[in-house]
Amino acid sequence: MPEHAKGQLERKSSRRKRWLVAGVALISLTGAAIYLFEWNWFRPLIERQVGNATGRRFQMRGDLDVRLSRTPQIIAHDLVLANAGWSEHPEMATVKRLQVSVDLSSLWQGRVRLAHIEADEPVLLLERNRSGQGNWLFDAAKDDGDNLGIGRLVVRQGRLRWLDPATKTDLLAELDTSLQANAPMPVSADIGGRYQGLPTRVQLSGGALLSLRDRKQPYPLRGSGQIGATRFSADGTVTDPLLLSGLAVNFSLAGRSLAELFPILHLPLPATPDYQLKGRLEHAEQYWNLLDFQGKVGASDLGGDFKVNRAYRPQFILADLRSRHLDLRDLSGFIGARTEQGEKALPAGDKVLPQTPFNLDKLRAANVDLRFHGQRIVTEKWPFDDLQAHMLVRDSRIDFKPLVLGIAGGKLNTILHMDARQTPIVSHAQIRVQKLELKRLFPQLAMQKASFGVIGGRAKLSGKGNSIAAMLGSANGDMVLAMNGGAISKLLLRLANLDLANTLAVLLTGDKPVPINCMVADMAAKEGELTVRTMLLDTSKQLIVGHGNINMRTEQFDLKLVADQKDMSLAALRGPILITGPFKRPQIRPSLKQATGRAALAAVLGSVAGPLGLLPLLELGDAKNGNCAEVLRRAGK
Template sequence: MKRAVKILGWTTGIFIGLALIAAGTIYFVATSDYLRGQLEGRASEMTGRKTQIARVAVEWGWTSNLKLEGIEIANAQWGKAPYMLKVDQVDVDIRLWPLLGGNLVLPRVVLRKPEVQIETGDKEQLNWSMDETPVVTGAAKALEPDNRFDAPVIGRLEITEGKLGYRDPKRKLELDGTVSTATGKAEDAAELSLKGKLEGQALEVRFVGGSVLMLRDTDQPYPLDLDVSFGGTKLKMKGTVQDPFKWTGANVDLTLSGPNLSDIYPLLGIPGPPTPPYTITGKLERETGLWKFVQSKWRVGESDLTGEVTIDERRKPAFLTAKLVSQKLVFEDLAPLVGATPARKTNVSAKQAQTQAQLEASGDLFPNVPLQVEKLRAMNMDVTLDAKRVIAPPWLPVQALAFRVLIQDGNATVKPLTLSVMGGGTIAGEMAIDARTDDPKVKANLRATDIELKNFFRQSRYFDATQGKIQGRVVLAGNGRSLAQVMGTANGHMAFALGGGSVSSLMVSLAGLQIFDALVLYVTGDNRIPIKCAVSRLNFQQGNVAFDRTLLDTQKSVLHVKGQLSLKSQALKAEIDSDPKSFDLLDLHGAVMIQGKLRTPQVSLGRVIPIPTPVFGNAKDVPCAGLTQEVLSAP
């Protein structure tokens, strides 16, 4: 018996000794430079980048603890930053028993002072892309959860003093920020905050959502609340998603607001058009490779729109489709599209108000505000707008507007473009902007049909005495990055004709300086003078405009307009001569001179004889039909 106990004791002692030796060996290997070197080598092979780990420490148990300190992964050779990833310490608790069932349970994950540098090279390659780090990116893709229930169980995730940097020299985008998280439990919320700069403007991101543990331990919809502030642009997402990895079962409200919709490009990568201050609300949905913004309501300036926007990420570049309808479109809200500012003082951004003040101070009409048309290369688009009711200034009788914009690789075509005018007339045609180069080319080909003349004199004393229908043609082409530059290089022509109608006798008398008629009409009131013919053709050559065959034929006289306009300097010099058809008691024998800046020209008298004297007119009627055909159809 004693012998058996002795043998058993020796056997037990040997096993305990071997276990102690094995444990000591494992502990030595786990804490030695050998293991650290092995980890560095494997990590370098996977990432394709030199990886350094300063220290490795393991505490064994059913819940083991792994600490990696001084981790640094080198950047791509073309990168500017000295490293792609740097972490002071990774502190992870791992439960060993669930690993046997294929479940990864991490009660605690702590990243202390992680620094991530994301860079884009000259060829638009990303330092974190699969092409740059194929092994690690492929592994990450393979480990990416297919749904919320495949996600690792993390009881506590903590990121302290995290830093994020983004550099894209080609797009002149820079982002630097900090990342941190609060402790999250199943019943608590997880928080993420980020502050930094993007294109020199402050960027702040705040996210509140369900805890990481909630992803697996419940089938309740995952709550999220995201606030993003970029300069004056505000983005807010709030709601729930059944599966945030697939973005299925989403009930998420999205609100976007700011001073100018074009400011969203650095933030969202969507080339929005220049607008007055706006607020957009709607629901955000997603299918595989397709984002949908539905049930959207837009308030842009004083205009209202509704519709649906989709972005197809499966196409390269991404393709945006928007179908918008407006029951109230204020025409002045379209002014920012060409760099101009709505005439009203409300609903304009500070930058737009500054542009307007500069135009008023300089006397210029066309703004020289650079439009960032190169953004058209970022995304292809198909956008339609149907404005059922347009509210336009008195001098512009547009009552409805519809167009379709197609953008393909930076080449934008507005076709068809139709403006419905009061009285049944239309302005229709197409426009194009070729932004495939840094010197965009702009073209316009429009035709005006049966435009009621009187509608241009709404809210004036000439309205009731004016009638007739205008036909017109606009064929212009120019290049530049602003409306002022495009007009300053414009070639082509504008032509208009009125085959018959009437205008205010007072307006004609004042223009022709027939003082006797004007004095009588001031006392007795306005009356109507029949128009036999009116034509005008403006020829554009590199921004210089010449008046060609521009006249107004009435019963009493023929008014001729001569002169020129420089769209580069935006200066006008023209004169109106009256050629009477019959005797007039009082006439100044001089032309009306119009000179100065196009925005605010000055009107004066070009006197030949200093006192009014009688004149015997002998002007003849102009051949209207032939002249109209000639003016409108000439190339």
């Protein structure tokens, strides 16, 4: 090779080496510069950008570091976002360490994709002020969600606090996410504190946190917990966990009284015994629906649909409920005979009428359209058959149209109106008694040959009061019960008249039924006192007439039954039967003063006149038949 050509090659090779060395040096210097670069210089810029975006002060109190690669990593420490100005808590969010991996290829598409986010010990406070404003509403917030993508989010030892002073709610959730990328329920939360002032403990598991950003995508959710004495569990999906919107879960609920759901869910339900219910719970916008639920309340089964529409003020409840086996004691909360905790509310002293006031806040908390059918009623004493009710509540006015109770083969048909717009509550009731069978109403009398009559009647009452006792204690109106036909034990009739001679004959020859011409009780109510207008039992043997009153204010009986013979008896003491005393312990006894006085007179006459002394004890049977036609005509009005 010529010398000049060889020299040219050497010079070119030397230049290449110099450029290579220079390039390596430049890259090394650049790498060193980047490695040694003080990334904290960017902290003020980032703080301003976040502050402008949120309208809140943002601080990066720790170091900022960047690790360059195809997916650069940004690592920041001790981040703090200020809270809303109205809050007494200065910080809304803090993060001990935040690591973000950026997908550079997404920048060419005009988007920012964060391939991976890790947050260590994040603390987030979500709260409402007393006017209902949330601290998550930022003054300068812009929705750039369409330009931001996140691949995976990992939270370690996170804490979320929910604070709402208006509802006495202060909850703290401890959050963790699973490190398994494909875990079906990667998020777990343990929640404790107070909800609506009640001690609360809840365990939740859910899907990936990032899926919460897509409100069209149902978020899987599973949880169980207890609020006060109320226990619940849920398994399903939700589209907005914070508002529980788009909820669709299999739901179970249990507690000591349905009344305790009022402070939790603002549902104005009556006091009940222990209950267990389960069904399908759905929530969308302002609608809450518990569909096809089944369960038990006390000793009764209960099922149906329960729907709540909170778009109205007050809320509107539509319910269709049914029970195949209804223990009537489980409905005692409707009349104030149970406490809100489900315990029996015993009246004070020797009273029996429920004295617990109705909860006016509940009566005014909702408009209601409720239908209920109890197919079979179980009681200890009364022969109830079934129950059908249609209850309407409109602006604190309650109507039962109607309330039909099957009893003793007949019906008690009630139309009841209560107006809770005023205090005390004003109530009006119209009751029809239709074809009650005496033998079923008093089965113990069937054993004594009183088993064939059918009872009917009516009542029209009005009163004022915030409890059943107060309403009845102020009642005005009238009531009539009547029975045409039937039969009663001859022995009972003789005993009612203290007819010793004929009673002995019945005991010797056997008891037989005596036909009843009619039986009527016609009473007028004034300020809680029922006064007898007409009370009689007319048979072929006797006419029994009643007098007196029943005081519902003091819960006292003061009745007297007087029997007149229609046939002759050699030893009729004719002592009236007195029914006296409190409702709780009434006394039924003969008035021996009149009977004893008459017997003493006969003893004196007997000592003087021999057989003539028996005349005062002879009943010659001069009693008239009761005017049943007229009384029954009035009862049928």
